[in-house]
Amino acid sequence: MKQRSFMARICASPHIVWAIIFIVAPLLFVAYYAFTDQNGRFTFSNIAELSAHWETFLLSVCFSLIATAICLLIGYPLAYAISKAPAKRRSMLITLLMIPMWMNLLIRTYSLMAILDDGGFLNSLLGSIGIPEFHIVGTSGAVIFGMVYDFLPYMVMPIHSVLTKMDDRLSEAAFDLGCNRLEALLKVTLPMSLPGIISGVTMVFVPSISTFYISQKLGGGTIFLIGDTIEMQFQNPATYNVGAAISLVMMILILISVAVMNHFSEDSDDDGGIIL
Amino acid sequence: MKTLSKVFIALVFVIMYAPLAVLILFSFNSSKSTGVFSEFSFRWYAELFSSPETFLALRNTLILAASSAAIATVIGTGAAIGINAMKNKYVKGAISSVTNIPMMNPDIVTGISMMLLFVFIGGLLSVTEVLSFWTMLIAHVTFNLPYVILSVMPKFRQMDKHLPEAAMDLGCTPLQAFFKVELHSILPGIITGAVMAFTLSLDDFVISYFTAGSSFQTLPLMIYSMTKKEVTPDMYALSTIIIVTILALLILSNVLGAKGDKKATR
Numbered sequence: 001m002k003q004r005s006f007m008a009r010i011c012a013s014p015h016i017v018w019a020i021i022f023i024v025a026p027l028l029f030v031a032y033y034a035f036t037d038q039n040g041r042f043t044f045s046n047i048a049e050l051s052a053h054w055e056t057f058l059l060s061v062c063f064s065l066i067a068t069a070i071c072l073l074i075g076y077p078l079a080y081a082i083s084k085a086p087a088k089r090r091s092m093l094i095t096l097l098m099i100p101m102w103m104n105l106l107i108r109t110y111s112l113m114a115i116l117d118d119g120g121f122l123n124s125l126l127g128s129i130g131i132p133e134f135h136i137v138g139t140s141g142a143v144i145f146g147m148v149y150d151f152l153p154y155m156v157m158p159i160h161s162v163l164t165k166m167d168d169r170l171s172e173a174a175f176d177l178g179c180n181r182l183e184a185l186l187k188v189t190l191p192m193s194l195p196g197i198i199s200g201v202t203m204v205f206v207p208s209i210s211t212f213y214i215s216q217k218l219g220g221g222t223i224f225l226i227g228d229t230i231e232m233q234f235q236n237p238a239t240y241n242v243g244a245a246i247s248l249v250m251m252i253l254i255l256i257s258v259a260v261m262n263h264f265s266e267d268s269d270d271d272g273g274i275i276l
Numbered sequence: 277m278k279t280l281s282k283v284f285i286a287l288v289f290v291i292m293y294a295p296l297a298v299l300i301l302f303s304f305n306s307s308k309s310t311g312v313f314s315e316f317s318f319r320w321y322a323e324l325f326s327s328p329e330t331f332l333a334l335r336n337t338l339i340l341a342a343s344s345a346a347i348a349t350v351i352g353t354g355a356a357i358g359i360n361a362m363k364n365k366y367v368k369g370a371i372s373s374v375t376n377i378p379m380m381n382p383d384i385v386t387g388i389s390m391m392l393l394f395v396f397i398g399g400l401l402s403v404t405e406v407l408s409f410w411t412m413l414i415a416h417v418t419f420n421l422p423y424v425i426l427s428v429m430p431k432f433r434q435m436d437k438h439l440p441e442a443a444m445d446l447g448c449t450p451l452q453a454f455f456k457v458e459l460h461s462i463l464p465g466i467i468t469g470a471v472m473a474f475t476l477s478l479d480d481f482v483i484s485y486f487t488a489g490s491s492f493q494t495l496p497l498m499i500y501s502m503t504k505k506e507v508t509p510d511m512y513a514l515s516t517i518i519i520v521t522i523l524a525l526l527i528l529s530n531v532l533g534a535k536g537d538k539k540a541t542r
Contacts, residue, residue, distance in 0.1 A: 030392060
């Protein structure tokens, strides 16, 4: 019996070796590049250079927070409405919601740009009913809209799965105890769906703050987010070190915020994976 | 209340699907405009199919997805078996945390971190073109691993722990017990993990972008370079084909799934 369990544990060794070489080591390399210059000498100058990018950092954080908030404001009611629909229609709606998740992000973002662009579909449609053309691509609104458009399903899915598992009798009990609909929603349904909200927020916030394609396309070359900055530094080997420093800071910020958020939903963590 | 929520759901879905519909419509446009539909034509499809680049990219994408999914499934299943057998919960936790890093980290960080590793090793070995199919394969296996492990692990928890013991009491060797009993009950998880790994790899752009060399292009990378220059609607044609393929596969899997459900209830 002992021998059997030993053999089973051996099965994990390829993965452990793989994880050390290709997960842990690359992250150490990010740190190494962040603290060295091109000749491999230790330096703080890359970190110091971050101060030149603090506005980009701030802009990215703002954009992704706004996009996450809008996703939550649209996504929660949507998930709620879907979870209350009859079973047959519900599975159809969920499929409809999942289809865009299967589509490549580049295609979705690009199709959005094709609609919103100057001389694009929307403007020519409005033009044909006499409304003058207006500029959308290249505004902050367009970039935020792109984030919401691309990542909304990631907000709805986890909230929906928590809401459908919830016992309907709980809110009925709240009604019996004198709550009105709003109070039952705020005091029972909302707190109980918190784990879904938190995983939805994480799944929208992380890709939003690190995107570079959305801002490239919908920002029309005028809006630079932190992802664009990182991508640009990695075009040229001479700026790898600065790029690594920016990535390191972004990664630490994200891991901290994810860890803080996960802390709030500890009891829902039944996958066995302990994060940080 | 009821109608309001119906209107709301409809509105969100209309906005969600409108851009894709417009994209498909304008892939059949004879002119380059995305605003005015001149006349119906297959011009962009003809152009797309006349370029060997498209087929090469498609072939590359499929090779990469299939091989990375296969490797990740084997390593990941082994990892799940091993982690499940471990008693020390700190070791277990540490392994799961490290495994989940590529899932938690933004893709761009995973991409550049692997690129830096490859570039550094390439520099040590003085290889000029270190980024190639192999670096992409390694990167894809790495980000696929957590998904495989997360789909296999729960199957162990659902399985009755006494089943393999019973098999051994009935004369199976430990290895036979594994292949006849345990593998059977974790197989659905392995299949889910493999399919997930395959589709994630097909779809990935960001990590591929940083770990790919000039010699190996996949479809997402091709779409990116198409949208970087002045766009010609052959990109719409390509996207339309991808969208239609995915829809067909989803419908097919739903129909097959529904049939399977019916059989199961019978």
